[in-house]
Amino acid sequence: MSSGKPKGIVVFSGGSAANNLVDVFKTVREDKKCQLSYVIPISDNGGSSSELIRVFGGPGIGDVRSRLVRLIPDDPDHDDSEKAAIKIFFNHRLPKNRATARQEWMQIVEASHSLWTNISTAKKELMRAILNSVNFEILKRMRPSSTFDFSGASIGNLFLTGARLFTGSFESAIYLLSSICSVPNHTSVLPAINTNFTHHISAGLSNGTIITGQNSISHPSETTALDSTPLTAHEDTERHDAIEDANLPGTLPTLRKQYINFSKADEDDLPARIERLWYINPYGQEIRLAANPAVLSALTSAQAIIYSIGSLYTSLIPSLILKGVGHAIENAAIRYKILILNSTIDRETGPSATPFSALDFVAAIAKACAESKGSPADVHKLEYSSYVTHVVHLTGPGTPAVDREALRGLGIETIKVYGRRGEGEGFVRYDEKGLVQALEVTMGRGIRGRRG
Known part of the structure; x- marks a missing residue:
């Protein structure tokens, strides 16, 4: 017997790019009066997350933290x-600066920092307890060969790490931060894998090159602490094994380096297209991992899946290749499987000489879902619509090419949305109202939109 409860919406996304669309998804959820679930990958090993992983191990939590904080409700009618x-x-x-960063950190844990202004005593002391707990863990792990580097560290990431270590549960840590941030019960942030361990990814290029670690795939880093004389792979491994941190002896050096400094703006082209992405163990061997059961549960009760904007191979694919996800998405009961196409081509969807088209994005999603099921990566084009039913896209210079007739021939509908160009920006962004309308029209509500 049906409970009458509306089926939910599941959004696959990464962090910063999709944060710009949170209000869009919120509006669509309100119209549907249903549950909204964000599925976030945990393979990020760049920025301050790299130092937390090096010292404590555990999942990459930066994107989970940024989404939870972005979901703090704004009430324009009340001064909160x-x-x-x-x-x-x-x-x-x-x-x-390393010394200045540590000094400011101590001001925060001692409650003398101005950041505590306007935070109630009850929440402040709870937050301080977790931050002091992670500070104690940092002190316990201090060794002559390894000290924690606070440079550029995110306070939210330190808090979420402290909560995970204190409770022994990533899920509980997310619940605690959600509660403090007053995230509504109808909206969930689900890590793609519910784990206390670190999971890394590798990408294989069409020329046979393999790139290891999410940061190296997406945002090459300014390498830190390099010797002037290049080391052999054996010497590099030995050097890292002499450092006492959370990594197992013999772990690939590229997974043990600090990637605190990197740029999202200056990206070199990859030498060839990415063809496949997979998870690896600390020694570089491929492994297959199961999805968070909560993710599979959300998909089972979903009316719509949305693949949000963001990095195709490091924001979307790591969640899609997990065991169980492909079968759940293929479910015919999910009527709407909507790809919101990126407005630009990035490092992962180049190189610039052969940029990805909309069809290439769809193919990558379909192949990832097939791999999730243990099927061959070569999916027949006529199967693409099992995983993507609609493509929402912009038009203009630099946007991915959209062959509407080819997609329609595969049973995939296209919806063109007019965008806006931000001040000083050389690319088109989605207009929130236009995107809301496109999603509502696609999912059976609202006035008829402009379709390709």
């Missing part, structure tokens, strides 16, 4: 200074 203060607190990053 505490919610604003909590958002600033958990988004705060320490200075880039």
